[in-house]
Amino acid sequence: MKKALFITSLLALSLASCSVPKVAKSTAYQQMYEQEPLTILLMPPINRTTNVEAKEYFHTTLNVPLANAGYYVIPPFLSMEILKKESAYDAELFLDTPLKTFGEIFGADLAVFTIINKWDKSAIGATVKVEVEYIIKSTLTNEVLYNRKGEVVYDASVSTGAGGILGLVADLAVSALNTAATQYVEVAKACNTYTFKDLPTGKYNPKYKVDGEELAGPKDFTVRLKNGVY
Amino acid sequence: MKKTFLILSVVIIAVSCSAPKQLYSWEKYEAASYNYIKNSDEASLATLLENYEKVISKQKGTRRVVPPGIHADYGFILMTTGRVAEGKDMLAKEMELYPESKIFIDRILKMTEL
Numbered sequence: 001m002k003k004a005l006f007i008t009s010l011l012a013l014s015l016a017s018c019s020v021p022k023v024a025k026s027t028a029y030q031q032m033y034e035q036e037p038l039t040i041l042l043m044p045p046i047n048r049t050t051n052v053e054a055k056e057y058f059h060t061t062l063n064v065p066l067a068n069a070g071y072y073v074i075p076p077f078l079s080m081e082i083l084k085k086e087s088a089y090d091a092e093l094f095l096d097t098p099l100k101t102f103g104e105i106f107g108a109d110l111a112v113f114t115i116i117n118k119w120d121k122s123a124i125g126a127t128v129k130v131e132v133e134y135i136i137k138s139t140l141t142n143e144v145l146y147n148r149k150g151e152v153v154y155d156a157s158v159s160t161g162a163g164g165i166l167g168l169v170a171d172l173a174v175s176a177l178n179t180a181a182t183q184y185v186e187v188a189k190a191c192n193t194y195t196f197k198d199l200p201t202g203k204y205n206p207k208y209k210v211d212g213e214e215l216a217g218p219k220d221f222t223v224r225l226k227n228g229v230y
Numbered sequence: 231m232k233k234t235f236l237i238l239s240v241v242i243i244a245v246s247c248s249a250p251k252q253l254y255s256w257e258k259y260e261a262a263s264y265n266y267i268k269n270s271d272e273a274s275l276a277t278l279l280e281n282y283e284k285v286i287s288k289q290k291g292t293r294r295v296v297p298p299g300i301h302a303d304y305g306f307i308l309m310t311t312g313r314v315a316e317g318k319d320m321l322a323k324e325m326e327l328y329p330e331s332k333i334f335i336d337r338i339l340k341m342t343e344l
Contacts, residue, residue: 039330060263067297068252072330075299076263078306078338085341107333185264204293205253 025200026212028219031145032200033212035138037109039072041079041102043091045114053181054119057188058132062112064189065196070205074106082106095135103139110145111137118151126157128187134195148195151222154187183227190230194223254291257284275311279304298328302335309342 026033042062047055059076067073082105083089091113094102099111118131129152136146198217201207262281265274282304286296305320321339325332 056264056267060267061260063299064254064256064259067299068254070253072298072328074331074334075303075306077303078299078334081306082334082337082341105334105337107330181264181268182261185260189260204295204298206292 023216024212025198025214025216028198028216029146029200031138031141031143033209035109035140035145036203037071037138037145038203039074039106039108040066040110040112040136041074041106041108041139042066042076043094043111043113044080044083044089045116046092046095047116049116049119051119053184054116054188057184058114058116058192061185061189061192062114065193066112066199068205069196069199070202070208071110072202072204074108079106098142099137099139100142108139111139113137126155128154128156128184130154130187130191132191132195146199147219148198148217149220150191150195152191152194153224154190154227155224156183156187156227186227190225190227194225194230251292253293254295254297255285255289256297257281257288259285275307279307282307296327298331299324301327302331306338 042059045055045058045062059080063073063076080089086105088094088102094111095113102108102111113135115133115135116130117133118129120129122128131149131151133149134147135144137144195217198215201209201211258281262274262278266278268274282300285300286304289296291297301320301324305317305324307317308314308320309317318339321335325335
């Protein structure tokens, strides 16, 4: 009986992890479809937490999910250098100002702002609670084209308690994480990857322009992510 | 028997939620980038350059094309470490693959001339 209950709840959990949002992407992110942006500039993340490292955890993990979605992401080391030389490294200054210059300097259609509001490690160190907001603005019209804010609890604990095949799958994922820093990079990666899953695809993705009927995720969300599974 | 079936279905559902194969493969791009920013020493530089090299030569993504920015950052870092000619070749490759990069690559070339 107990086992059946456990298995049923596992089933329910895995189903719930594919939860159902309700608005179509073409409605939620209408301007993303109308403006047809291609090139993305990553603004240095705005870190409002006391953990100074959090900024770089995010900065180094934003590129991959956006490029995989089909966009041209201006390479982060290069853009960092240009932003520093142009004295534009503090993204906070540009949150509410015209972004036309970034369009001219980089050829960027979009600027991605990341605001890290919370980065709390649990006492035992097995979980990290992150509060992060993503704002994608058009450099052309200055409009916010995409905005999501997540409260993410990242669970890095090794034992899932599931045992069997599931336990093994989880253990394999964990073995890839070695140092503490790498593990925190993984936390930021999980936040970025999870959030941008509903981003309309860009030109280099085969689903470009045909994913409008897919559903957008909720603007504000709370999620618990396990290591390696997001 | 019944239990095996149930566990199997859990696994299948869990797997079906996971992301399909991605447009690009990146090796350990994020960790390598982070370590280089953090340490900027010989070892972290070597690891990062090796990672770029692998992304270029062993690209396993569905698009079968090197991801945007890899040649450009690779080239830029080579140039900052004194390997200017190799670096410029990489930047040229980026512009060939992704013409939209020309605008800021021209800028960085101008900047590094100064």
